[in-house]
Amino acid sequence: MEIKEALKQLSIYNTLTRKKELFKPINYPNVGLYVCGPTVYSEAHIGNVRTFVTFDVVFRYLTFLGHKVRYVRNITDVGHLVDDIDEGEDKIAKRARLEQLEPMEIVQKYTNNFHDVMLLFNAIPPSIEPTATAHLIDQIEMVNRILKNGFAYEVNGSVYFDVEKYNKQHPYGALSGRKIEDLIANTRDLDGQSDKKSPLDFAIWKKAEKGHIMRWPSPWGDGFPGWHLECSVMSTKYLGQTFDIHGGGMDLKFPHHECEIAQSVGADGKEPVRYWMHGNMLTFEGSKMSKSLGNTFTPLELVNGDHELLEQGYSPMTVRFFMFQSHYASTLDFSNEALKAAEKGYSRLTNSLNNLNNISYKTGNQNPEKEEQVNKLIDSLFLEMNDDFNTAKAIAVLFELSSIINSFYDEKIQVGEISEDTFNRLKTIFNAFIFDVLGLKVESNSDNSTLDQVMEVLIGLRQSARENKDWALADRIRDELAKANIQIKDEKGKTTYGIIK
RNA sequence: GGUCACGUGGCCGAGUGGCUAGGCACAGCUCUGCAAAAGCUUGUACGGCGGUUCGAAUCCGUCCGUGACCUCCA
Numbered sequence A: 001m002e003i004k005e006a007l008k009q010l011s012i013y014n015t016l017t018r019k020k021e022l023f024k025p026i027n028y029p030n031v032g033l034y035v036c037g038p039t040v041y042s043e044a045h046i047g048n049v050r051t052f053v054t055f056d057v058v059f060r061y062l063t064f065l066g067h068k069v070r071y072v073r074n075i076t077d078v079g080h081l082v083d084d085i086d087e088g089e090d091k092i093a094k095r096a097r098l099e100q101l102e103p104m105e106i107v108q109k110y111t112n113n114f115h116d117v118m119l120l121f122n123a124i125p126p127s128i129e130p131t132a133t134a135h136l137i138d139q140i141e142m143v144n145r146i147l148k149n150g151f152a153y154e155v156n157g158s159v160y161f162d163v164e165k166y167n168k169q170h171p172y173g174a175l176s177g178r179k180i181e182d183l184i185a186n187t188r189d190l191d192g193q194s195d196k197k198s199p200l201d202f203a204i205w206k207k208a209e210k211g212h213i214m215r216w217p218s219p220w221g222d223g224f225p226g227w228h229l230e231c232s233v234m235s236t237k238y239l240g241q242t243f244d245i246h247g248g249g250m251d252l253k254f255p256h257h258e259c260e261i262a263q264s265v266g267a268d269g270k271e272p273v274r275y276w277m278h279g280n281m282l283t284f285e286g287s288k289m290s291k292s293l294g295n296t297f298t299p300l301e302l303v304n305g306d307h308e309l310l311e312q313g314y315s316p317m318t319v320r321f322f323m324f325q326s327h328y329a330s331t332l333d334f335s336n337e338a339l340k341a342a343e344k345g346y347s348r349l350t351n352s353l354n355n356l357n358n359i360s361y362k363t364g365n366q367n368p369e370k371e372e373q374v375n376k377l378i379d380s381l382f383l384e385m386n387d388d389f390n391t392a393k394a395i396a397v398l399f400e401l402s403s404i405i406n407s408f409y410d411e412k413i414q415v416g417e418i419s420e421d422t423f424n425r426l427k428t429i430f431n432a433f434i435f436d437v438l439g440l441k442v443e444s445n446s447d448n449s450t451l452d453q454v455m456e457v458l459i460g461l462r463q464s465a466r467e468n469k470d471w472a473l474a475d476r477i478r479d480e481l482a483k484a485n486i487q488i489k490d491e492k493g494k495t496t497y498g499i500i501k
Numbered sequence B: 001g002g003u004c005a006c007g008u009g010g011c012c013g014a015g016u017g018g019c020u021a022g023g024c025a026c027a028g029c030u031c032u033g034c035a036a037a038a039g040c041u042u043g044u045a046c047g048g049c050g051g052u053u054c055g056a057a058u059c060c061g062u063c064c065g066u067g068a069c070c071u072c073c074a
Helices: A046-064 A091-099 A105-119 A133-148 A163-169 A178-187 A229-239 A252-266 A298-303 A316-324 A336-358 A370-386 A391-409 A420-437 A449-467 A473-483
Strands: A010-013 A017-023 A030-037 A068-073 A152-155 A158-161 A202-207 A223-225 A243-249 A273-279 A282-284 A332-334 A486-491 A494-498
Touching: A010 A163, A010 A273, A030 A046, A030 A229, A046 A068, A046 A105, A046 A243, A046 A273, A046 A282, A046 A298, A046 A316, A046 A420, A068 A229, A068 A449, A105 A298, A133 A152, A133 A158, A133 A202, A133 A223, A133 A229, A158 A252, A163 A178, A163 A252, A202 A252, A229 A243, A229 A494, A243 A252, A252 A273, A298 A316, A316 A336, A316 A391, A332 A336, A336 A391, A336 A420, A370 A391, A370 A420, A391 A420, A449 A473, A449 A486, A449 A494, A473 A486
Parallel strands: A030 A068, A030 A243, A243 A273, A282 A332
Antiparallel strands: A010 A017, A152 A158, A158 A202, A202 A223, A486 A494
């Protein structure tokens, strides 16, 4: 599909500069996109879904505009500690102990779960999905480079990044807007327990204590890599020392992403990322959903309605659509009312889509105003997405187009008022935005062909009754079916049915 | 305590110095044997108080409220 240059001017809000900037890839048309993936120590929750669905659209839209995107999203399978960045137990090791499994069994189990969830929500798999444990040699190498450059020190088999020393040459905290003095002033004393010179320092290699079940040999003895290191290593390895876009949840901005920058600059002397993007959090009743607060639910619970906070289940595409009705950088509050509204809205949109695909073009009296209106709305779809992936506005435009489409379908407006070219453009772009850009799928209520056949019989019987003006029987069929949650829909010329939720 | 966001009509939620966001709900209408479904149409909102401006919901100040980050979480 040919897209006008004027419709390809994408702007991205860059968290680093706090400004919207025109997106210019380093090696057009290639684009490098790195997104921090999950730590696979427990089931994915609905907040994870929001972040990855957000970047799914980023990936899809960049591709749609003609970029060749290499999308790297890691799996963290070692190094992420439970309580304190450098003092807790490894999350995966802990889970392995609790479930009495090998750590790699935990990793596999929750990686599978994560993939299932991503599939359920129709997120395209990344081009490369590297794991931390498969890049230990690369990580040890990066630790060596940082040590060689003097930005790290070894103590008792662990290696720490020297934040204060680094800060003398490179500003630390630019991404999250922090000053090192404030950070120092705010840090708790660690009661002299730590090997670290400063509480701000973070482990890039951690010694494995006796009995620690995740350990690899290194120049500093048996140990495992620090949490932040993998992302620096794998983004550098697959996307280069400086690449285009780095994304992740807002909660990773500090310290995780700040540390990534420090590590990359400390190792290779280059700013790693051109555009930083951060997706915002999901809230429930006003407070952040998070594993630690325990107010999350899993995607499956949401889909099945299997949670005390949920009045019913909401289909994956309803949820996806719901998420797109707000901007990725805003918090989004979950509620039954809002989800139900999204469910109806989404069904309205897919209904219009079906209508559009069932209209056959007929020439008529062209109306230049209508022609211009339709083309302008189509252009707006691009312009809204170009404005920092504003899915909410793009969806609003889709609804405006829906009204026009439905009017064509009902022949309240003749489709011949617009040219055939414009009609074809409308059809192509409307479909493309829904399926390719937003990544929505049409979910059918029933794939049950037996039920379809039964309903065909009942609808036929009712139709005969109506033709005989036997309203009592016709209404009885309708009402009895309604009791069984099946709704009869009399449309023009034909009758269909739907399952009431 | 420090830093930073946000407060939009009944609900959700965009956006912006002057011109209708959109969805849901409500209402009216069309269709229909009646109804439902579906579709169409309408609704003039931006926390309080000051200020800047010809004009502010949009900029500035201030107050109130909510939230996030500052140890883990997407």
